[in-house]
Amino acid sequence: MNRPSFLSNPVISGKIFLILLIVTLVLLFGMSSIDSHLINDQAVNGIVSLELAGSINNAKLILASWDKSAQFQAGLSIGLDFLFLIAYSITIAMGCLLVAKNFGVFVQNIGMWLAGTQILAAILDVIENLAMIKLLTGSTWDILPAIAYWCAIPKFLIVLAGLVFLLAGALKLIFIRILK
Numbered sequence: 001m002n003r004p005s006f007l008s009n010p011v012i013s014g015k016i017f018l019i020l021l022i023v024t025l026v027l028l029f030g031m032s033s034i035d036s037h038l039i040n041d042q043a044v045n046g047i048v049s050l051e052l053a054g055s056i057n058n059a060k061l062i063l064a065s066w067d068k069s070a071q072f073q074a075g076l077s078i079g080l081d082f083l084f085l086i087a088y089s090i091t092i093a094m095g096c097l098l099v100a101k102n103f104g105v106f107v108q109n110i111g112m113w114l115a116g117t118q119i120l121a122a123i124l125d126v127i128e129n130l131a132m133i134k135l136l137t138g139s140t141w142d143i144l145p146a147i148a149y150w151c152a153i154p155k156f157l158i159v160l161a162g163l164v165f166l167l168a169g170a171l172k173l174i175f176i177r178i179l180k
Helices: 010-035 047-051 056-065 068-100 105-136 143-179
Strands: none
Touching (some): 047 068, 047 105, 047 143, 056 143, 068 143, 105 143
16 A cells, blocks of 8 residues: 555654544534524534525525524634534544554555545535535525535535545454454
8 A cells, every 4th residue: 555654653643633623523523613603593513504505595495594603603613614614534544644654555555545535525515615615605506506515415425435444444453463
């Protein structure tokens, strides 16, 4: 498996992964606390409701349900998401590579592929964020909610696939070590 040299040293790679994981979790916590101010009857999933609005009418209803303070919070959440998308994509990619190196070629190839797809997830997240920023700033261009939606769905699936691989592989490694 061709991998960056820092992945060959388990101490260094473990420390880097732990730092990335902490940064990712701190950003996630920050975004979650901001997002709690966006949840209402129209936006039951906070900012994710806007991501998945899908149509300009749904997006307008969500935006109208947020007062100026909530719209500011939404903008802040999206701004923080630009940092978060870098953190989560690198963290998941590195986690997939770290787990994959402990298995055979087939699993290593899956891990490398899933690690690479995290770049696509981050790109989709950027496009989604830009569409939502345009909506927050008053654009009524009909295509923007569809762009956000069709970027969010594959992004979530890619991230989920990476997390499932990472967690399943990590659990298997833990059980193997326990049984030794």
